[in-house]
Amino acid sequence: MSGKGLVSRSEDFSKWYNELVAKADLAEHSDVRGCMIIKPYGFAIWENMKKELDRMFKETGHQNAYFPLFIPKSYLSKEANHVEGFAKECAVVTHYRLKNADDGSGVVVDPDAKLDEELIVRPTSETIIWNTYKKWIQSYRDLPILINQWANVVRWEMRTRLFLRTSEFLWQEGHTAHQTKDEAVVETEKMLNVYASFAEEFMAMPVLKGVKTENERFAGAEETYCIEALMQDGKALQAGTSHFLGQNFAKAFDVTFADKTGKKNHVWATSWGVSTRLMGALIMSHSDDKGLVLPPKLAPIQVAIVPIYKGQEQLSQISKLADKLVDQLRAEGVAVKYDDDDAKKPGWKFAEYELKGVPLRIAIGPKDLEKGTVELARRDTLTKQFVKQEDVIDTVQTLLNQIQEALFNKAISFNKANSYEASSVEEMNEILNKNGGFVYAFWDGTKETELKIKDLTKATIRCVPEGEIEKGNCILTGSANAIKVVFARAY
RNA sequence: CGGGGUGUAGCUUAGUCCGGUUAAAGUGCGCGUCUGGGGGGCGCGAGAUCGGAGGUUCGAAUCCUCUCACCCCGACCA
Secondary structure: OOOOOOOOOOOOHHHHHHHHHHHOOOEEEOOOOOOEEEOHHHHHHHHHHHHHHHHHHHHOOOEEOOOOOEEEHHHHOOOHHHHHHHHHHOOEEEEOOEEEOOOOOOEEEOHHHEEEEEEEEOOOOHHHHHHHHHHHOOEHHHOOEEEEEEEEEEOOOOOOEOOOEOOEEEEEEEEEEEOOHHHHHHHHHHHHHHHHHHHHHOOOOOOEEEEOOHHHOOOOOOEEEEEEEEOOOOOEEEEEEEEEEEOHHHHHOOOEEEOOOOOEEEOEEEEEEEEOHHHHHHHHHHOEOOEOOOOOOOOOOOEEEEEOOOHHHHHHHHHHHHHHHHHHHHHOOOOEEEOOOOOOOHHHHHHHHHHOOOOEEEEEOHHHHHHOEEEEEEOOOOOEEEEEHHHHHHHHHHHHHHHHHHHHHHHHHHHHHOEEEOOOHHHHHHHHHHOOOEEEEEEOOOHHHHHHHHHHHOOEEEEEEOOOOOEEOOOOOOOOOEEEEEEEOEO
16 A cells, blocks of 8 residues: 655655655556546545535535537637637547557557547537537526536646646536626636635635736636645645636627617626646645645544454454444544554554544554543644543544644644745745745736746746735836735746 | 656566576565554565567677657646
8 A cells, every 4th residue: 555654845845745645545647648546535535625615616506517528629719819728738539430450469540530520628618618508598587607517627738747737637617607797707706715715614725815917817718816825835826716708708609698678798707617736735735744634624534543452352342432433423424434454553554544644543452441541643733642432522523623723724824924025036036945935026017027027036926916906116127006916936 | 848767576676887597675465373552573475478679699677779658857837
């Protein structure tokens, strides 16, 4: 299953991440470049994320649907910016059949099975969805359309990293259609807030809300809202985006509706998504040199119970207590695992559950049976305490809540400690070289300046943060009336 | 696409420079046994046509040519 220790974060953060993903049984590389196999433990975390997000989408009035994987090539060229943004990373289906090679060397593509029009494996579904919405929308009575889909998409990225950027990834994409601009903007902001509260409440990960600069905007969007998180190595990670698409796609696909007066108008649109990249964000937010640290609200196993025993008789006595605790904890909705695997010794299991980020561990041995206690260990602080058997259920629930809160608070402190202000490009560079982090600085609003600063510092503008906009002098050009934005080096 | 690296047992690797009997170790796996409060000990066993193709040679994991794949660092990136 998993070997011993990890490289430390300070030694090589990137290597630490890769080893952690592998050793905690989250995912592994497939034989296809850039693709990953999400293993059951990793997938269980994703499923928990999905479950909560899905609930939140439905609570905000959305329904799930499913649109096809393949998109006719011609659809993609209908929205000019959109195609420009995605063309370079599309997988294309050109044939529909294989045949046995004449020389017996295996199968080859059958040249007779060439498609008249190539199909694109969706990198995102705006085009096929808007092509469909065209048929669904005639009147204002058909609006709004509030649809989400859970799907896989493919983007042929040059360089990939498990969870953070893979050629194929899992995500959800919401696509909504509205009568008015205001309504669409409200929807865009609403979903950004859903993402932000999911990140904070469930992932225990503070995020910065804001809008992207034009340069960083989604291809085809009028405005891209985002949540940005700060990883332990000081690099920023875009954790979710919500796009106000204006009437761009409605115009490209000729989607109009008749309003109450019978007048035809183009529909206003939004799209929003989060992906398995959130797994990467979760891993890099909380984990330590011993392994994964999972927030209780997303942990597939919240409590692991490990028996310590000599011989079958002791084991069966311990099991009696353990089984009772399992029943009681399950009744309270706690995800608990009793690990009585005789092939592994207690010490091995302790290390294993730490590696896998299980928030709480209960050890029960003969001494506990005598004293009427159990040993309760916290993953986040690595502290242990003895708890009376009759208090276990309450204590577990209290501690799970405390851990969730503690992780969030710790992440907030980290975030604060690594947020800076810079009044010159040199100062920003110094800060980034030393610590990384979010750097607040004034920017004159031009693409030229943005790119120049990126050139000089490798930092990009993560967002124009939400709230009142501060004005000052641009850190590059010195021009007045520049706005305060957040820079960081990013994944 | 540039730079670096790897491919040998399920996994991690040694061996490759400098060719030489039956390809080595750790881990994992199976059986037995002693164990058990922080990744156990001992014994036995199974497990590899050394990424692929071609070549040099009496002899190739090792040398040569070609080739495939993946990883890492960059550039790029809703």
